[in-house]
Amino acid sequence: MSREEEQRVDTQRRRFLGVATAGTVAGTAVGSGALTLGGLAAAVATDAASAPRTEPVSKIHRWGMFVDASKCADGCTACVDACDQENGLNLQSEPHGSNEAKWQNQRSVWIRKVKLQDRASGHVTNLPLMCQHCEHPPCVDVCPTGASFKRADGIVMVDRHTCIGCRYCMMACPYKARSFIHEQVDQKLTRAPRGKGCVESCNLCAHRLDEGDISTACAQACADENHHAIVFGDLKDPTSPVRQAMAKQASRQIREDLQLNTGVRYAGL
Incomplete structure (x- = not known):
């Protein structure tokens, strides 16, 4: 398989995984009846607010x-x-x-x-x-x-x-x-x-x-x-x-x- 073919296959795989993940999230939300689109957005926002730090600690503080x-x-x-x-x-x-x-x-x-x-x-x-x-x-x-x-x-x-x-x-x-x-x-x-x-x-x-x-x-x-x-x-x-x-x-x-x-x-x- 050539390098161009490998890149094309990799791109297709990523697209497939992205669609599958989105479908899983949507299926879970609709199937359980627990999350509407607004509720899902709120849940994501809550997770983002409570997420741990993403930047390294700094020597500005001791x-x-x-x-x-x-x-x-x-x-x-x-x-x-x-x-x-x-x-x-x-x-x-x-x-x-x-x-x-x-x-x-x-x-x-x-x-x-x-x-x-x-x-x-x-x-x-x-x-x-x-x-x-x-x-x-x-x-x-x-x-x-x-x-x-x-x-x-x-x-x-x-x-x-x-x-x-x-x-x-x-x-x-x-x-x-x-x-x-x-x-x-x-x-x-x-x-x-x-x-x-x-x-x-x-x-x-x-x-x-x-x-x-x-x-x-x-x-x-x-x-x-x-x-x-x-x-x-x-x-x-x-x-x-x-x-x-x-x-x-x-x-x-x-x-x-x-x-x-x-x-x-x-x-x-």
Whole structure:
């Protein structure tokens, strides 16, 4: 078959597939009686409005958090619970016959409450600790496959398709912010795919950002409890809530000595 004949056949095939697809859509709409032409147009418009981003993320933004530890209530787990629900971590189930203590140490946790005690005064401070989204992330430096990476907007993430479960990133992270999935995952959310043998951690609710929602589950839950200990926003925007909070109160990095320029800053420590 000549090149011209191949092109003609390919064109005919495309036309056939286009007609077949249109016929299938029309047949479904008419046959079910659920969609009129107007309803079909509305459905398409709705899908377009809720579609994920189509353009790449930009370095114009750098997303981060400001955490006021003095407002973090002792015993409150609203941020942890919200993170678990948002990312499907609440769907984890303890394997039959496993040791409870071992399971609690192995189950995935993206954000945890930590208590710090001043040795001199004995004062106890509560704070949420998650991935710090470093400008210079050690986890990315040591990853042999590139599965650990940093987006242009500063969010540090894990590509589960290329993660081989070596856990070098977990050893490199000075904040112990990553979890390894030891058990088979039977239930998970579409927006937060998970799988046995992979590493995962806080991604600042990137799925929300990619749909135009500038919020995180933990910050929203903290505000709903009227604590307002966690503020999220664009660190490069002077008018953003996170920058305004940082302008009013001095903040610091955890492990400033490592010079990682973290995207999460703390006050009240």
